[in-house]
Amino acid sequence: MNSARQASLSPSGRRDFLKIAGILAAGGAVGAAQPAQADTVDGRDRRKYQELFPEEFYEEQRRAPIIYLPIGAPEEHGLQSVLAVDPWTAYEICLRAAALSHGIVFPIVPIAPAGHPSWGREELRRRAADAAPPSCFVGREVCKSLYIELMESLADLGFKSCIAFSGHFPGDVVLEEIEKEQGGVIRGMRFWGGGLVRILKDELERMDEEHPLWGGHGAMWETSILRALNEQWVDLSRVDRIQESPISHQLKDLSPEKIQAIKLANVEFGNRYLDLAAERAAKLASDLLDSTSPSAGG
Numbered sequence: 001m002n003s004a005r006q007a008s009l010s011p012s013g014r015r016d017f018l019k020i021a022g023i024l025a026a027g028g029a030v031g032a033a034q035p036a037q038a039d040t041v042d043g044r045d046r047r048k049y050q051e052l053f054p055e056e057f058y059e060e061q062r063r064a065p066i067i068y069l070p071i072g073a074p075e076e077h078g079l080q081s082v083l084a085v086d087p088w089t090a091y092e093i094c095l096r097a098a099a100l101s102h103g104i105v106f107p108i109v110p111i112a113p114a115g116h117p118s119w120g121r122e123e124l125r126r127r128a129a130d131a132a133p134p135s136c137f138v139g140r141e142v143c144k145s146l147y148i149e150l151m152e153s154l155a156d157l158g159f160k161s162c163i164a165f166s167g168h169f170p171g172d173v174v175l176e177e178i179e180k181e182q183g184g185v186i187r188g189m190r191f192w193g194g195g196l197v198r199i200l201k202d203e204l205e206r207m208d209e210e211h212p213l214w215g216g217h218g219a220m221w222e223t224s225i226l227r228a229l230n231e232q233w234v235d236l237s238r239v240d241r242i243q244e245s246p247i248s249h250q251l252k253d254l255s256p257e258k259i260q261a262i263k264l265a266n267v268e269f270g271n272r273y274l275d276l277a278a279e280r281a282a283k284l285a286s287d288l289l290d291s292t293s294p295s296a297g298g
């Protein structure tokens with residue numbers, strides 16, 4: 001954050017900025033894995049399903065039969081952020097996790113439900129104006145069926161461990177629901193279903209308690225994640241126009257204090273949450289794989 005932006009904050013905002021700086025300098029309560037490094041060959045990333053030749057796919061699968069399935073809806077995150085970032089959040093976390101555990105990351109599935117916990121097709125169509133346009137969602141029935149069938153196909157391809165990861169909250173709920181209904185196993189493949197909210201539940205609860213202005217959809221923490229994905233996807237100069245903009249979006253009902261706190265969003269803070277989510281996802285994937293070994297009775 002430059003000095004001009006820091007000076008534009010209220011006294012409480014400057015105090016919050018100093019808190020962030022202290023968290024980052026101390027390593028933070030969230031901890032983190034090391035930044036992921038791509039395993040490349042001829043400029044192609046061996047973690048990415050779509051960049052592997054067939055024999056390379058089988059080589060990677062033999063090294064670690066883990067598949068990461070990134071899911072997210074193209075959803076708006078306020079006037080300061082570009083659209084459709086939830087799928088990329090899930091994808092980036094999966095890539096960072098695969099750098100730790102090995103395994104393959106499936107191409108983005110940009111299909112997820114809306115609502116809380118999620119709306120069916122009829123409710124979604126009836127409440128289209130409430131579904132945060134220009135976001136684009138799909139009813140929970142189709143999403144649930146699609147996610148199950150995709151995981152069935154991945155199991156049939158020989159994967160033994162799957163992390164089905166949503167960057168969008170209702171998708172998080174549906175995936176966790178599938179895991180519970182299936183007992184965490186689909187056609188012999190063990191899987192974890194959830195996403196950013198489930199995997200960081202303890203950290204998000206701590207943040208809400210210690211820094212109530214930072215959390216929530218499109219607010220400071222999520223805008224920090226967007227900046228960590230791509231700084232060009234966030235324009236903090238637009239924050240002051242959030243409430244007065246004629247465009248409908250989900251942040252208009254936030255308090256003025258919470259809106260101003262968005263200006264604290266920074267790459268370092270976002271990367272800490274991306275790395276922590278990746279570290280936890282990688283451990284889950286490895287633990288699931290270990291549980292399929294003969295010695296584990298799988």
